[in-house]
Amino acid sequence: MICVTFALFGCSPQSFKSQAAENLSQLVTVTLADPKTFNWVLNQEFPHVFLFTYEGLTFENRVTGEIEPALAESWEISKDKKRVVFTLRENLKWSNGEPLTADDVVFTYEDVVFNKEIPTDARDSLKIGTSGAFPKVRKVDERRVEFILPEPFAPFLRTTTGTQNDAVIILPKHALQDAVKSKNSEGKPKLMSIWGVDAKPDEIIVNGPYKIESYTTSERVVFRRNPYYWRRDAQGDRLPYIERVIWQITENMDTQLLQFRSKDLDTTDGWGRMRPEDFPLLKREEKRGKFKIYTGEGRPGTNFIAFNLNKGRRNSRPLIDPIKSRWFNNVAFRQAVAYAIDRQTMINNTLRGLGELQNSPISVQSPYYISPKEGLKVYEYNPEKSKKLLLGAGFKYNEKGALLDAEGNPVRFSLITNAENQTRVSIGATIKQNLSQIGIQVDLNPMAFNTLVDKLANTLDWECYLLGFTGGVEPHSGANVWFTDGGLHSFNQAPQVGQTPIEGREVYPWEQEIADLYVKASQELDETKRKAIYAETQRITQEYLPMIYLVNALSMSAVRDRVSGIKYSSLGGAFWNIYELKVSD
Numbered sequence: 001m002i003c004v005t006f007a008l009f010g011c012s013p014q015s016f017k018s019q020a021a022e023n024l025s026q027l028v029t030v031t032l033a034d035p036k037t038f039n040w041v042l043n044q045e046f047p048h049v050f051l052f053t054y055e056g057l058t059f060e061n062r063v064t065g066e067i068e069p070a071l072a073e074s075w076e077i078s079k080d081k082k083r084v085v086f087t088l089r090e091n092l093k094w095s096n097g098e099p100l101t102a103d104d105v106v107f108t109y110e111d112v113v114f115n116k117e118i119p120t121d122a123r124d125s126l127k128i129g130t131s132g133a134f135p136k137v138r139k140v141d142e143r144r145v146e147f148i149l150p151e152p153f154a155p156f157l158r159t160t161t162g163t164q165n166d167a168v169i170i171l172p173k174h175a176l177q178d179a180v181k182s183k184n185s186e187g188k189p190k191l192m193s194i195w196g197v198d199a200k201p202d203e204i205i206v207n208g209p210y211k212i213e214s215y216t217t218s219e220r221v222v223f224r225r226n227p228y229y230w231r232r233d234a235q236g237d238r239l240p241y242i243e244r245v246i247w248q249i250t251e252n253m254d255t256q257l258l259q260f261r262s263k264d265l266d267t268t269d270g271w272g273r274m275r276p277e278d279f280p281l282l283k284r285e286e287k288r289g290k291f292k293i294y295t296g297e298g299r300p301g302t303n304f305i306a307f308n309l310n311k312g313r314r315n316s317r318p319l320i321d322p323i324k325s326r327w328f329n330n331v332a333f334r335q336a337v338a339y340a341i342d343r344q345t346m347i348n349n350t351l352r353g354l355g356e357l358q359n360s361p362i363s364v365q366s367p368y369y370i371s372p373k374e375g376l377k378v379y380e381y382n383p384e385k386s387k388k389l390l391l392g393a394g395f396k397y398n399e400k401g402a403l404l405d406a407e408g409n410p411v412r413f414s415l416i417t418n419a420e421n422q423t424r425v426s427i428g429a430t431i432k433q434n435l436s437q438i439g440i441q442v443d444l445n446p447m448a449f450n451t452l453v454d455k456l457a458n459t460l461d462w463e464c465y466l467l468g469f470t471g472g473v474e475p476h477s478g479a480n481v482w483f484t485d486g487g488l489h490s491f492n493q494a495p496q497v498g499q500t501p502i503e504g505r506e507v508y509p510w511e512q513e514i515a516d517l518y519v520k521a522s523q524e525l526d527e528t529k530r531k532a533i534y535a536e537t538q539r540i541t542q543e544y545l546p547m548i549y550l551v552n553a554l555s556m557s558a559v560r561d562r563v564s565g566i567k568y569s570s571l572g573g574a575f576w577n578i579y580e581l582k583v584s585d
């Protein structure tokens with residue numbers, strides 16, 4: 001990693017701030033990498049610009065977990081749970097002053113989200129029942145929109161909560177309709193090739209608290225207060241209070257720490273992802289530095305490694321070396337790897353004790369999470385058990401202690417992760433060292449996040465990866481991970497719209513069972529029964545290990561005292577309610 005220390009001086013946020021008017025309220029935060037897109041339908045990263053720029057029909061309160069009105073001021077649900085009518089707020093407007101109406105809602109769902117030519121991860125979470133049907137969306141009048149569901153669908157309301165849960169936002173019909181209908185040179189809707197990071201900020205029409213004012217590659221994204229944002233405070237004044245937000249791009253976390261300590265940043269991270277290794281130093285400086293460290297329980301979401309289980313071929317060439325594919329698709333091999341990873345040492349060393357063991361794809365904050373005490377299988381560090389599993393599966397050791405398969409091939413694979421996240425790279429180094437103790441050679445290969453995403457989503461040219469997914473209270477928001485054709489079913493990825501076909505891809509019975517259970521859970525309205533269904537999905541994932549779960553750091557953010565109005569939660573961090581935050585000198 002190149003430590004961009006020049007950013008602290010030559011083009012620091014403070015020097016940028018000095019150019020602004022003295023009475024301009026401003027918040028300076030930080031992110032690891034340049035945004036990949038300003039087009040919501042293409043987004044596969046977190047954090048992302050859409051956290052500032054868009055909202056859905058509803059909003060999830062990250063302290064209470066309750067669903068609250070957003071663009072829709074209210075909704076009515078029929079007795080049979082198959083009809084939902086949303087009523088939009090009066091006089092809603094887009095950031096360019098155009099009216100936001102029921103037409104925009106219908107357009108978003110019918111023309112974009114449900115459009116098979118436009119791959120968006122939000123679509124998978126709206127497939128209903130075994131048929132995977134979508135709701136019918138109908139305009140009642142300028143302010144009311146009716147959703148007709150083919151059957152009761154328990155997660156429906158949470159699919160409307162917008163960018164917090166990577167759920168559906170509302171898009172501007174007047175700005176995007178032509179781009180949906182017309183095709184680009186590749187025969188795809190032009191929507192797939194507009195509003196990239198090279199777009200002019202004025203072209204990007206939004207409905208959230210902020211609009212994009214400017215973007216300078218490898219330096220910053222600047223957000224400006226949206227004058228047409230719908231929220232008002234108790235006195236009737238328009239929100240947000242803060243006029244401008246600077247999202248500083250600093251690709252080195254050590255440099256981010258220096259920037260915060262030198263008061264160039266107002267926060268280490270607004271979404272609760274402060275590095276645990278920074279906690280001891282910052283805690284000592286908390287009073288003198290005039291900031292506060294907010295802490296919560298483990299971060300929502302997951303950190304894991306996954307092996308490429310795809311047995312398919314493209315253009316008659318295997319996606320994965322058949323020799324390695326046989327290892328990866330052996331359940332005993334994956335279980336042996338899980339037992340060989342010393343997760344407690346990761347917490348003690350890399351996370352400085354500020355973390356928790358993770359054993360489930362469902363966040364601990366979710367009411368559907370089950371713990372080891374409730375029967376969830378766990379993989380405690382036990383290298384001897386690993387070796388027994390490997391020997392029982394036909395592997396063997398040579399005189400030097402290297403692991404060989406039954407044909408005498410040395411067991412060696414590449415582990416990729418995103419280089420920008422040093423904590424994750426450190427975890428990868430621990431895994432490399434742990435697996436060497438059972439004779440497996442791991443080639444750790446950190447790379448740029450965008451390159452990694454391309455491998456996972458497009459080329460499928462990878463062997464094992466270390467990454468994480470965001471999480472929340474509703475498991476169905478991760479349905480695209482578990483549906484066998486889902487956009488994030490990366491461990492055995494099906495080709496997505498417009499991609500080269502895959503020949504010979506196989507779906508395991510347990511893989512299909514998880515997908516079927518997710519459908520069943522979405523149909524169940526009894527919460528006790530629904531929890532039992534999700535409990536079974538967790539038991540299956542821990543038995544077959546499509547993903548080997550690791551550890552979760554505690555949710556933490558350091559924020560300057562000049563920022564007020566924070567309602568911190570492990571689910572949302574410090575900025576989930578950015579529209580009502582204030583800054584003072």
